[in-house]
Structures are given as structure tokens and as C-alpha cells.
Amino acid sequence: HCKSKMSSRPQLYDFHGVAMTHCVTDNWEKVKNFQARPDDILIATYPKAGTTWVSYILDLLYFGHLSPERQTSIPIFERVPFLEIAVSTVAPGAELADRLPTSPRLIKTHLPVQLVPQSFWDQNCRMVYVARNAKDNMVSFYHFDRMNMVQPEPGEWSSYFQRFLDGQMLYGSWYDHVGNWWKKTKTYPKLHYMFYEDIAEDTEREIDKLCSFLGLSPSAEDKKTIVELVHFDNMKNNEMTNCSKLNFLDFKISPFLRKGKVGDWKTHFTVAQNEAFDEDYKSKMKDPTLRFRTEI
Numbered sequence: 001h002c003k004s005k006m007s008s009r010p011q012l013y014d015f016h017g018v019a020m021t022h023c024v025t026d027n028w029e030k031v032k033n034f035q036a037r038p039d040d041i042l043i044a045t046y047p048k049a050g051t052t053w054v055s056y057i058l059d060l061l062y063f064g065h066l067s068p069e070r071q072t073s074i075p076i077f078e079r080v081p082f083l084e085i086a087v088s089t090v091a092p093g094a095e096l097a098d099r100l101p102t103s104p105r106l107i108k109t110h111l112p113v114q115l116v117p118q119s120f121w122d123q124n125c126r127m128v129y130v131a132r133n134a135k136d137n138m139v140s141f142y143h144f145d146r147m148n149m150v151q152p153e154p155g156e157w158s159s160y161f162q163r164f165l166d167g168q169m170l171y172g173s174w175y176d177h178v179g180n181w182w183k184k185t186k187t188y189p190k191l192h193y194m195f196y197e198d199i200a201e202d203t204e205r206e207i208d209k210l211c212s213f214l215g216l217s218p219s220a221e222d223k224k225t226i227v228e229l230v231h232f233d234n235m236k237n238n239e240m241t242n243c244s245k246l247n248f249l250d251f252k253i254s255p256f257l258r259k260g261k262v263g264d265w266k267t268h269f270t271v272a273q274n275e276a277f278d279e280d281y282k283s284k285m286k287d288p289t290l291r292f293r294t295e296i
């Protein structure tokens, strides 16, 4: 299993045409053969698009009332297991998911759509995809790679920038990831595609849309509580949601809940990088129906 030592940062390698590390492929047989249940909900994202945010929203919608103890004693990454993770210091995600006592099971993945285990499709599971604009996604990923010892070494920002454009990131190209999941919405109705920027703009509106997809109707009061709990500052100060219990993250380098903003890319991109990015973006993102906002 993947080691969590500074000296042994994992390397990317080609896995079925996608850049991956052994930290997310070591348990592949189990992942591939994972037995989904019809009421499982898969939360899928490219890394750093707001996975934890939406996981927490879903967890509160389903289980906020059940047990206050769950909210104060079980970290979000155990309530919502990370399907493909295979890091020596935490239980393999697929096994955690197998053992989840609750129903529905909320399961997180970063897999590109073509690698999602077949059983989720066979069982016609609901899926929630969260996408974030590429510029902010790249910046967030960069800081995450700096502080996460089981991620490849990020190197200098300028080379990181280029590798992001080239799709040489864990889970491959952002462009392919968001684009192929988007395409899937046209043929798989049980997929709800959300945008980080929309949630930032109006959390309650996005929770309403999510609820109508899930067939839930929380009271106005519950919704208000959820909106408050999932606010960036509250999640950052909450030990169960700020991932401070994950021992392969180095919080001295960067926090996990870092800024939580739309538009932080402006403090990182040079003018030349922004021009190069926009030019390249146009050539890669041909579908006019998939639109991102880089500011709100």
C-alpha cells in the first residue's frame, strides 16, 4: 500500500489511459467489483471541486437528525468513504463502504466516468457530480499537492500549470473529466451535475435543486441549519469536516479548507499564463452547453 513518507511521494503512471498513482489503484480488483446497492449515492468529482462540501451537505440531509453523535464523533471521510483510496494509514475505501451501517450509503469517488464500477450503473444508482472552474480547481489542487504526502510532488507553480493543461494530474485531464461526466447527463437521468460556483453563490438554491433530485423535502428550519453548518468558516472550524484527522496531510504547509473562494486563481495566474490558458481552453472545451464561471 501507498506509503505516507515525504521521501516516497507516489509517481503518476498510465492506468487505462488516465494518469493515476498506486494510492488509488492498489485496491483495483475490489473497486472494480464493488457491489453497489440501488439506494447508494455516488458523489463524484475531479479532486478539489468541492467534494467535502457536497458530501457534508448530503450527510446532513440524510443523517443530520439521526444521531448528534455521528456529527460530533465520526469524521466526514469515514461517513462518506472514498471508494478507491488505498493508503496504508486509513482503511481501504471500498471496504469502509462495504461496512457502512447506514442507508443510503454515501460514497465518494474521483474516478473519471468511464472507470466507475459497473455495479453503480447496473443498480441505477443516483450520482451527484460536482464541477469547479478549471482555474480555481488548478490552484486548489496545487496547494493540496503541496500538503498531501500521498500525492505526487507538485514542483514549481509554472510547471504545475503546464502539467494541468497537459492532463498530467492524478485522475488525468480536468477537461476530459468534467466533459465526459457532462456527456453522461444526456443518457443517464439519475446524474445530478452541480457547479461549485453555484453553491458558493446561493447554497440554499443548490440544496433545493439537490433535494428535488433526491426526492427529499427538508423543513425550512432544517435547511437553514444545514446552510449555516456547511458555511466555509464553520466547516473549517469543525474537526469532523476539516480533515485534520488525516495523518498524511501536512497542515503546516497549507490548510485543507484553504480559501473556499471563487476567483482565487487571480492571485496565482500571471497575465501570460491567463492568456495561454484561455487559448488552450477554447481548443479543448468544444461543447457550448458546458459553461463555467471563473468569477461570480
Ligand code: A3P
Pocket (backbone or CB within 6 Å): 045, 046, 047, 048, 049, 050, 051, 052, 053, 136, 139, 140, 141, 143, 200, 230, 231, 232, 233, 235, 256, 257, 258, 259, 260, 261, 264
Ligand atoms: P480551496 O483550496 O480553493 O480553498 P475537495 O473537498 O474536493 O477536496 O475540495 C476542496 C476545496 O473546496 C477547497 O478549495 C476547499 O476550501 C473548498 N471548500 C470546502 N468546503 C467549502 C465550503 N464550505 N465553502 C467553500 N469552499 C469549500
